[in-house]
Amino acid sequence: MQNPSPVESVHIPFPRMRSVLERIFERNGTSPGVAAILADNCASAQRDGAMSHGLFRIPGYVSTLKSGWVDGKAVPVVEDKAPGFIAVDAANGFAQPAFFAARDAFLAKVRANGIALMAIRRSHHFAALWPDVEPLAREGLVALTVVNSMACVVPSGGHTALFGTNPIAFAAPRENGEPVVFDLATSAIAHGDIQIAARAGHDVPQGYGVDRHGEHTTKPREILEGGALLPFGGEHGMHKGSALSMMVELLAAALTGGNFSFEFDWSGHPGAQTPYTGQLIIAIDPRLTSGQGFAQRCETLVAAMAGAGQKRQPGSRRHEARARSLEHGVPVEAERWRELLAMAGLDHEESGTTA
Amino acid sequence: MQNPSPVESVHIPFPRMRSVLERIFERNGTSPGVAAILADNCASAQRDGAMSHGLFRIPGYVSTLKSGWVDGKAVPVVEDKAPGFIAVDAANGFAQPAFFAARDAFLAKVRANGIALMAIRRSHHFAALWPDVEPLAREGLVALTVVNSMACVVPSGGHTALFGTNPIAFAAPRENGEPVVFDLATSAIAHGDIQIAARAGHDVPQGYGVDRHGEHTTKPREILEGGALLPFGGEHGMHKGSALSMMVELLAAALTGGNFSFEFDWSGHPGAQTPYTGQLIIAIDPRLTSGQGFAQRCETLVAAMAGAGQKRQPGSRRHEARARSLEHGVPVEAERWRELLAMAGLDHEESGTTA
Incomplete structure (x- = not known):
């Protein structure tokens, strides 16, 4: 925006x-x-x-x-689970310091094994997701991360908010240009953008959310006050956005040992806004690619996308x-x-x- | 269907x-x-x-x-690239035999490292994608796979077909029920379903494809004959489907050493229908999960989705x-x-x- x-x-x-x-x-x-x-x-x-x-x-x-909902002085605990699997207990602190605490060990695992994952649990993520992966692409790695958030998205065909906005971020190195990076909410719109629309008094398009009665609405305040967001995908593809959001819950919470988006209870902490969940990061070392170098191939694809009329790459x-x-x-x-x-x-x- | x-x-x-x-x-x-x-x-x-x-x-x-486009007798060559990275040259044969040739070595890598990937190149994939991951979930693993196909999808904002239908399939084990499995084309509709609609003479919804002039159409034959599919995501989310499709190209082709969907030339083989690309499979051993067992957590999420009104799980x-x-x-x-x-x-x- x-x-x-x-x-x-x-x-x-x-x-x-x-x-x-x-x-x-x-x-x-x-x-x-x-x-x-x-x-x-x-x-x-x-x-x-x-x-x-x-x-x-x-x-x-x-x-x-x-x-008092989050511990701003939390000291993350890094656990070496397997040659390709590193777990971090964020100890009720923010996710980013947990990521940094394990970053060097994680990079060593990725380079030694070709692929590794970092599973962060008991963490609060209140930020954009692309800053977590773009630096990994600058290290020459291909990186994918998912984080779940707080129940504010109705599953496809359902009536009650269950999933978070559950973004997926991806980054890949290019030989010459800036890394290819995207960061997409699996909800029809990011929660922050709904808040900005509400503040500015703008309507949002049909299909972004429902009101407290489960009816579609274009009023951001009705979505925020007792309503819910919808998964992305549009009228005929919402089941796909919903499936991806489910995958994010499983990877970011079930696999890490963190909370699902609907599990934590912050009612005892008025003013709390940060979701207390988990985050999964997967990185791959593309030096093992067969054929031409990955970063060179990434340039080829970016050039082809421009040639096909795509105005901007992610x-x-x-x-x-x-x-x-x-x-x-x-x-x-x-x-x-x-x-x-x-x-x-x-x-x-x-x-x-x-x- | x-x-x-x-x-x-x-x-x-x-x-x-x-x-x-x-x-x-x-x-x-x-x-x-x-x-x-x-x-x-x-x-x-x-x-x-x-x-x-x-x-x-x-x-x-x-x-x-x-x-003569595909070698039905191809013998795949399995290459052990790193403790978590296995590459397979399908040698211009089908992807599934290449997967099977490396399957046992792959499973051993996943269990030893916590995560591993299999990068298949020079392969033809003409099948559904979920059969590749569901059996991995039955082994107790979480699995994700992507395959690119043939240029038939216009990137978001573009005018020329570049991406394949580029599906993403995911499978995860449940403690009691059948695995959770999804297989979704990153195009608005699968190519096979457009062919079936054309055969049956049914129109498809607006937003599924464009005709040879780049104009939106609801006629499957106009999409198939010189037109192209659109990425999934609907009017306001198509850039997300397009970004995911780009990611599939990078993972299934650039990372494996296979062809992008727009690269192979089958014009010398009339009758050829199988895309000659690559496939990436990532599997994770969730036994390393902290906290409750993964399969048990998966049951919790499935029950919550049912409770939120979702009629069917993927x-x-x-x-x-x-x-x-x-x-x-x-x-x-x-x-x-x-x-x-x-x-x-x-x-x-x-x-x-x-x-």
């Missing part, structure tokens, strides 16, 4: 944005290490134009930390936004930036491009 | 159907081993009600074998058809069965339930 009103925006240098967010996380009870990882993740989403997972998420992080919009942000600063609404500076205890400082 | 006219059907015992198909394959130039594998695969699809990949496919197999329709077929015989149109008996050189024999 593009920033809706560029005239009211300021442009903040990426390192400055990251350090302000880091300060907010630390002031709200995370360890310095967790703060650094989450700040980098969130500022990167904003930098890359993924506004629904950018600074928009900070109040949710803070509210969740204040509620990930290219983010790479373009990233280049603009790194040159001109990361865009953010001026009012939101002032709020963030206040949350960081920096409200006496100037804001804007030189901040 | 259900058999459209049950009154004209005969019901053939499964072992009899399989042996008639085996004879047809052998009479058309396959080795006995290849004949046995393909006959079992094709009869199983018919038995399970997957008519678009059942006996309907036999004339295509025969026509392809006669054209795969249940096939399991029901299988049970009926094994009790009453596998249904097939009487005229088609007579044709098959003739192709097997058995036209002097009686047909029907006692055949």
